[in-house]
Amino acid sequence: MRRLRGPWTWTALSLAVLIAGWVALTAAGPNGPIVQDLFLPGPGELWSGFLDLMTDGYKGRSMLDHIGFSLERVLVGFGTGAVVGTLLGLAMGYAPTIDALAGPFVEFLRPLPQLAYLVLLIVWFGIGEESKIILLFLAALPVSAVAARAGVRGVSLQRVQVARTLGASEWQIFRHVVFPSALDEIFIGARLAIGIVYGTLIAAEIIAGSTGLGWMILDAGRFLRSDYVFVGIFLIGLMGIALDRLLVAIEARVVHWAGR
Amino acid sequence: MTGPSQRVLRAGAVLAALALWYVVSAVPLVSADFLPGPGAVLATLVDILEHGYRGTTLAQDTFATLGRCLAGFALAIVTGVPLGLLMGLSRRVEAASNYIVQFMRPLPPLSYLILLILWLGTGNSSKVALLYLTAFPIVTSAAMAGVRGVKRQRIEAALSLGAGRAQILRYVVLPSALPTIFTGLRIALAAAFSTVVAAELMAASNGLGWMVFSASQFLRNDVIVLGILVLGALGMLLNWALVALDLRVVHWRGLD
Numbered sequence: 442m443r444r445l446r447g448p449w450t451w452t453a454l455s456l457a458v459l460i461a462g463w464v465a466l467t468a469a470g471p472n473g474p475i476v477q478d479l480f481l482p483g484p485g486e487l488w489s490g491f492l493d494l495m496t497d498g499y500k501g502r503s504m505l506d507h508i509g510f511s512l513e514r515v516l517v518g519f520g521t522g523a524v525v526g527t528l529l530g531l532a533m534g535y536a537p538t539i540d541a542l543a544g545p546f547v548e549f550l551r552p553l554p555q556l557a558y559l560v561l562l563i564v565w566f567g568i569g570e571e572s573k574i575i576l577l578f579l580a581a582l583p584v585s586a587v588a589a590r591a592g593v594r595g596v597s598l599q600r601v602q603v604a605r606t607l608g609a610s611e612w613q614i615f616r617h618v619v620f621p622s623a624l625d626e627i628f629i630g631a632r633l634a635i636g637i638v639y640g641t642l643i644a645a646e647i648i649a650g651s652t653g654l655g656w657m658i659l660d661a662g663r664f665l666r667s668d669y670v671f672v673g674i675f676l677i678g679l680m681g682i683a684l685d686r687l688l689v690a691i692e693a694r695v696v697h698w699a700g701r
Numbered sequence: 702m703t704g705p706s707q708r709v710l711r712a713g714a715v716l717a718a719l720a721l722w723y724v725v726s727a728v729p730l731v732s733a734d735f736l737p738g739p740g741a742v743l744a745t746l747v748d749i750l751e752h753g754y755r756g757t758t759l760a761q762d763t764f765a766t767l768g769r770c771l772a773g774f775a776l777a778i779v780t781g782v783p784l785g786l787l788m789g790l791s792r793r794v795e796a797a798s799n800y801i802v803q804f805m806r807p808l809p810p811l812s813y814l815i816l817l818i819l820w821l822g823t824g825n826s827s828k829v830a831l832l833y834l835t836a837f838p839i840v841t842s843a844a845m846a847g848v849r850g851v852k853r854q855r856i857e858a859a860l861s862l863g864a865g866r867a868q869i870l871r872y873v874v875l876p877s878a879l880p881t882i883f884t885g886l887r888i889a890l891a892a893a894f895s896t897v898v899a900a901e902l903m904a905a906s907n908g909l910g911w912m913v914f915s916a917s918q919f920l921r922n923d924v925i926v927l928g929i930l931v932l933g934a935l936g937m938l939l940n941w942a943l944v945a946l947d948l949r950v951v952h953w954r955g956l957d
Binding site: 448449450451452454455456479480537538540541542543544545546548549550551552553554555556557558559560561563564565636637639640641642643644647648655658659662665667670671673674677678681682685 | 799801812917936940
């Protein structure tokens with residue numbers, strides 16, 4: 442009996458209560474379900490909604506298309522923003538002059554709600570892909586820059602001095618000492634950045650999109666198809682977790698010396 | 702790091718950007734419809750301070766945004782910190798609730814705003830609920846991580862000195878967890894601030910996000926630029942306020 446009392450029993454118990462509550466609230470009684478399926482679809486409706494979406498797609502496009510659109514935007518925006526931001530951050534960490542020149546703008550951009558400048562980007566670049574990619578680029582850039590700067594600043598002076606005494610050139614010091622030491626922080630920044638970029642993208646698709654997962658749940662919500670909204674939220678959640686895991690996997694390969 | 706020459710350079714960079722903005726819009730290299738000049742934005746600021754923007758003053762919009770953000774944030778602290786502490790102290794509580802928190806944490810808040818609007822309407826309650834749900838998993842995870850990070854030796858040392866459970870919680874666990882909790886609060890407030898503006902773009906009739914969105918529909922780019930500047934300043938102010946609070950409250954941070 443003792444083994445049955447492990448923590449996982451509590452997870453199972455809590456999950457069971459949650460599901461039982463869901464079933465009880467949505468099951469069809471003599472007077473219909475306690476909660477209308479418009480507000481909370483039951484498990485059966487959710488499953489058939491999921492099958493519908495997977496086989497027929499949504500509004501003329503398959504679900505894979507919508508997922509693909511969102512994924513492509515995230516990867517392009519995050520990729521460009523993280524690379525440029527990291528390079529800028531490395532330079533800022535290295536040269537106090539560059540730090541002083543770029544710092545005020547990075548520090549202004551970082552806490553600025555991304556959606557506020559989406560409006561301006563739409564006025565400038567139209568409602569198409571361009572404005573979304575630039576938005577995601579700008580969302581990733583300051584986060585990556587701050588992380589890379591912190592990474593360079595955190596390199597222990599001893600290591601640099603040891604390398605210098607051994608006759609390393611400035612480039613060699615950067616390539617073999619500073620950059621590897623800063624990678625830890627750079628990846629922490631990258632994980633933060635991809636989370637922010639992904640959240641920003643879903644918001645941007647909801648506010649000004651015509652494809653993608655964010656747009657799909659907004660459109661489904663307009664037509665009161667809450668089963669599609671729920672399926673969409675789950676897909677968005679799973680994709681967010683997958684993106685984060687992807688970065689963790691890359692980090693484990695690249696920074697295999699982490700923690701040493 | 703921030704010597705006098707650094708400060709001069711920083712100020713110079715900001716002034717140079719302002720000068721560039723002025724020149725670009727005064728020549729004009731870019732039409733004023735696309736990028737209003739600093740003068741136009743300043744005039745708009747004065748106008749909105751005096752007459753308001755479509756019936757609401759700048760102060761009202763600012764307080765509407767801040768109020769929603771801080772209400773959701775405060776609710777998240779009041780519920781998330783105790784739950785996170787409990788989760789850190791008890792494996793059972795953790796097992797029963799952590800999977801929910803960890804599913805919510807990476808979920809983009811705007812995705813469930815649609816449901817909240819369906820359930821609670823387009824008023825303030827759906828927005829406060831949204832910001833609460835944005836901040837809650839971050840605060841809870843931080844509180845749990847804070848408790849988990851407490852060194853065993855400290856607890857054992859206190860135990861051997863005869864401390865009771867409540868004393869250990871009050872004098873050992875809480876002070877050791879507080880730095881991590883404060884880091885979580887900063888991340889949570891930043892996330893809530895980003896989310897409140899997104900929510901106001903989607904469904905609101907006041908607030909700075911609403912002001913910017915409404916301005917975009919009337920092609921008032923001067924109001925948009927003004928809104929962005931105000932929001933940027935507000936974001937920096939919020940972060941700075943929490944850093945200052947952190948320094949005062951958790952003055953033992955980094956002394957481990």
